[in-house]
Amino acid sequence: MHDTIAQASKKTGISIHTLRYYDREGLLPFIERSANGNRLFNETDYEWITVLQCLKNTGMPLKQIRTYMDWCMQGDATLKKRLALFQAQKNVIEGQLKELENYQRIVEYKINYLKGRINGTEVKSLSRF
Incomplete structure (x- = not known):
């Protein structure tokens, strides 16, 4: 099951603008797109968002979070x-x-x-x- 960005915003409490920013910055590497290009969020994306928010809310700079995400992608x-x-x-x-x-x-x-x-x-x- 996939959620729209508006649904993801409501579920996470993160603004649509911020979710788009995170995606553009490569902080949400698995976001799928619909046929018309809309972002689609699934449970794995919500797990990534939870970790991202944890790190951000405890003071980690986005650049360092991006490094972490890159490391995750490397296996x-x-x-x-x-x-x-x-x-x-x-x-x-x-x-x-x-x-x-x-x-x-x-x-x-x-x-x-x-x-x-x-x-x-x-x-x-x-x-x-």
Whole structure:
């Protein structure tokens, strides 16, 4: 079963414009075309899009994602390169998580500070923001 680009956009939450851009940039290498040239999306394409969005949303540049896609097209000879890429991205994500946990602590501290101010109990804060 194949979906149109509009259906793919709705399923993925990615704009039609962005899906076309990804296709033009070679980031969706298996997209089929109908007889009249329309892009047709299948389950394999959605799997590629999921990985692409994961890498993009965790900060990987599109150029590096394109390199990954090229490696995938080359087959098993690039398995070690792909593994290294994902291990490096995992390290990036772990750093992002630590940073987010720190931000969460700051937000929680400010919530407690503001609740204390509202309730009339004094809680020391570094600032009054």
